[in-house]
Amino acid sequence: METEYEKLKKEGYTEEEIETKLGPMSRLSIDSSPMGQGRNDRSVTFTDKDGTVSRGSNIMVGYNRRNIQLPNGTYVGIEEFSRAMTKFLQEDAENKVIFCKKTGKRVNIGELVNGLREVAKSQTGLELHGTTDKMRGNAYEYSIKGESARRILLGKKIQLDCGQWVSEEELLNAMRDYVYLSAPDKTPPVPKPDSDQAGISLEPGSDKTGIEPEPNNTRVDNQEIEDVTTTEHVNKRRKAKIAPIILATLLTATILLSMIGKRADNIMATRTETTATAGAAITEVVEYREDRYEEAINNVLNSVQGSAVGDTISVPPGVIYFYASPNNDISKSRTGIIGETPERPAGEYEIFGVSVLDKSGERILDTEFEKGTTIADVVQRACENQNIDLDQTSLRISLTNTGWIEMNDLVKKVLENEEITPDDVVTAYHSEQTYDAVQEDFTDSVTFKTESGEATIKVRNDDGSLVETGTILEGSDGKLYRLDDVEVEQKDTVTSYVERTEEKRTFSVSNIEGNIEIAEVSLFVTALATALAAIYDKRREEEYEKSAKKYDNNTKFNETVTHMSTASTKAGLNNGNNENADTSEYTGGPRL
Amino acid sequence: MNENEEFNKYVDNFKKLSTGRKKEETIKQMKKMLAFIWALKEKTGIPFSVLYNREIIDAKDKTVSEDDFVEAVFVYIHIIKEAFAEYVDCTIGKEEL
Numbered sequence: 180m181e182t183e184y185e186k187l188k189k190e191g192y193t194e195e196e197i198e199t200k201l202g203p204m205s206r207l208s209i210d211s212s213p214m215g216q217g218r219n220d221r222s223v224t225f226t227d228k229d230g231t232v233s234r235g236s237n238i239m240v241g242y243n244r245r246n247i248q249l250p251n252g253t254y255v256g257i258e259e260f261s262r263a264m265t266k267f268l269q270e271d272a273e274n275k276v277i278f279c280k281k282t283g284k285r286v287n288i289g290e291l292v293n294g295l296r297e298v299a300k301s302q303t304g305l306e307l308h309g310t311t312d313k314m315r316g317n318a319y320e321y322s323i324k325g326e327s328a329r330r331i332l333l334g335k336k337i338q339l340d341c342g343q344w345v346s347e348e349e350l351l352n353a354m355r356d357y358v359y360l361s362a363p364d365k366t367p368p369v370p371k372p373d374s375d376q377a378g379i380s381l382e383p384g385s386d387k388t389g390i391e392p393e394p395n396n397t398r399v400d401n402q403e404i405e406d407v408t409t410t411e412h413v414n415k416r417r418k419a420k421i422a423p424i425i426l427a428t429l430l431t432a433t434i435l436l437s438m439i440g441k442r443a444d445n446i447m448a449t450r451t452e453t454t455a456t457a458g459a460a461i462t463e464v465v466e467y468r469e470d471r472y473e474e475a476i477n478n479v480l481n482s483v484q485g486s487a488v489g490d491t492i493s494v495p496p497g498v499i500y501f502y503a504s505p506n507n508d509i510s511k512s513r514t515g516i517i518g519e520t521p522e523r524p525a526g527e528y529e530i531f532g533v534s535v536l537d538k539s540g541e542r543i544l545d546t547e548f549e550k551g552t553t554i555a556d557v558v559q560r561a562c563e564n565q566n567i568d569l570d571q572t573s574l575r576i577s578l579t580n581t582g583w584i585e586m587n588d589l590v591k592k593v594l595e596n597e598e599i600t601p602d603d604v605v606t607a608y609h610s611e612q613t614y615d616a617v618q619e620d621f622t623d624s625v626t627f628k629t630e631s632g633e634a635t636i637k638v639r640n641d642d643g644s645l646v647e648t649g650t651i652l653e654g655s656d657g658k659l660y661r662l663d664d665v666e667v668e669q670k671d672t673v674t675s676y677v678e679r680t681e682e683k684r685t686f687s688v689s690n691i692e693g694n695i696e697i698a699e700v701s702l703f704v705t706a707l708a709t710a711l712a713a714i715y716d717k718r719r720e721e722e723y724e725k726s727a728k729k730y731d732n733n734t735k736f737n738e739t740v741t742h743m744s745t746a747s748t749k750a751g752l753n754n755g756n757n758e759n760a761d762t763s764e765y766t767g768g769p770r771l
Numbered sequence: 772m773n774e775n776e777e778f779n780k781y782v783d784n785f786k787k788l789s790t791g792r793k794k795e796e797t798i799k800q801m802k803k804m805l806a807f808i809w810a811l812k813e814k815t816g817i818p819f820s821v822l823y824n825r826e827i828i829d830a831k832d833k834t835v836s837e838d839d840f841v842e843a844v845f846v847y848i849h850i851i852k853e854a855f856a857e858y859v860d861c862t863i864g865k866e867e868l
Binding site for chain 2: 716719720722723725726727729730733736739740743
């Protein structure tokens with residue numbers, strides 16, 4: 180496997196540049212390594228401070244229905260980065276001044292560090308949580324942008340800092356926005372080189388530091404900074420550590436500015452017509468059970484398959500190992516159980532070799548003992564050579580100085596150790612046909628046509644947010660539907676005299692029997708609704724008065740009152756049809 | 772259409788009114804009833820002896836609160852009840868009841 184060092188060397192980096200590029204920091208390199216169709220799993224290589232490189236198990240983003248973004252590339256730990264930055268400034272940056280290229284202002288180191296923290300919060304791709312109780316050895320839990328902590332197996336010798344890990348590329352890119360100068364030095368600027376390379380800072384103590392601020396005057400005009408900055412792109416890769424921190428400040432400022440802009444928009448919105456369009460995909464669920472069990476199995480399988488010969492894997496107590504070679508009948512071999520003797524404790528074991536057998540376990544299809552070959556590669560090779568599917572194979576792993584273990588047994592014991600049982604099985608069976616619909620007058624539900632009629636599902640939570648994709652919802656027709664996708668697009672149109680909000684949402688709905696149906700509805704709330712309400716109120720009033728008159732005219736009450744009025748005009752009573760009737764009209768009575 | 776059907780339609784339309792209008796109409800109907808009784812008393816020469824409570828003042832506004840409305844209705848019912856009982860007492864007499 181090509182190391183980072185070899186890769187950089189091949190790209191033409193000098194030894195010094197490589198040293199700078201790699202630095203004394205740990206790194207985590209993520210490459211795409213899908214474990215199956217529709218999955219989004221990534222293979223991971225670790226490089227610790229000493230430069231030790233190890234292939235770990237894959238990072239599992241699984242089917243990634245939540246669309247968690249984890250770009251490939253190198254990631255560095257924020258804590259370690261901060262320490263390296265501090266160390267660098269203390270040792271190498273004496274009498275140096277850092278300027279922000281865009282503002283021309285001197286940047287305070289404390290601000291840089293704080294800015295770095297802010298960037299970490301918004302840019303973090305990965306967070307390592309440390310070892311777990313259930314997995315002994317070098318197994319860390321991790322989460323991606325706060326989503327679902329899972330477990331990753333590190334190489335035997337690898338120790339990494341826990342905390343937030345951010346993309347190194349992002350940090351390096353940010354360096355271009357800053358200059359780093361030696362303090363008073365009259366050396367003329369370094370000529371602008373032809374090539375444009377990442378990196379920014381100047382060589383500490385070097386004569387090539389270019390323009391520097393005058394004593395007691397740190398201001399540098401933009402052109403000078405631009406020139407210096409461009410220059411610094413060339414050779415100063417070694418100082419890469421400093422730029423990301425400076426970047427943090429820049430990004431923080433950018434974020435603040437964008438927030439201010441947003442606030443201004445919001446003020447405008449008081450006179451804005453809003454049009455929202457949402458697209459969604461919904462699949463009818465035929466049967467629903469949770470699938471934690473299956474997912475747990477896949478996680479263990481993928482973790483192991485991502486390991487290579489020579490790597491270590493964590494073996495929980497209870498796993499049976501066999502002294503026999505894989506082509507023997509292991510049922511007749513001498514066996515032992517991991518964790519039952521002091522010589523074979525549960526924990527990390529090195530993979531000595533791997534053997535792929537047919538499903539019955541009687542015929543060997545492939546065997547591999549060469550270090551660095553991943554188990555997944557061996558299995559794939561066996562399947563291709565034998566022209567069989569993966570589910571027609573079984574797997575045995577040879578542990579150094581221990582014996583063979585069966586993959587199925589390993590998975591079973593891991594699940595038992597984590598107390599995940601088949602009772603936890605949750606599976607959602609669903610169809611693949613979808614309905615598409617556009618609906619106006621959207622509040623929180625969408626109605627769509629099915630083969631058997633109409634169904635309505637609520638796609639907005641009580642707090643006003645849209646329901647997460649992947650959520651199972653019950654339709655008004657009693658059937659279950661899975662919301663596969665929801666997309667909302669909102670458009671604001673400024674009006675000076677009418678404030679109106681129009682929401683238009685598009686939904687794609689799938690049903691097991693359904694054909695694609697499109698329905699369009701338009702909803703106007705506010706001015707139009709208010710006008711209609713006034714019209715309806717007037718109509719209701721008219722209808723009421725009409726029916727009241729019709730009813731009252733025929734009542735005995737009215738008949739009597741009319742008679743009394745006729746008999747004595749001084750009685751002061753209405754005939755009952757006068758809507759202004761009031762006791763005050765009765766001249767003899769009190770006014771109420 | 773018989774009287775009850777007319778009444779049902781009348782009530783149905785009443786139900787469609789806004790709450791404020793319903794309150795207004797309810798108070799109006801009670802006032803009619805009260806005026807009717809007072810007219811009867813006037814015709815038969817029965818002197819006025821009216822119960823009064825300031826809670827009914829609150830019901831004059833269409834936007835009266837639920838509490839004020841119920842309190843006003845409560846007062847009106849008692850005024851009507853007492854006025855009618857007084858009318859009956861003076862015209863038929865307790866002995867005839």
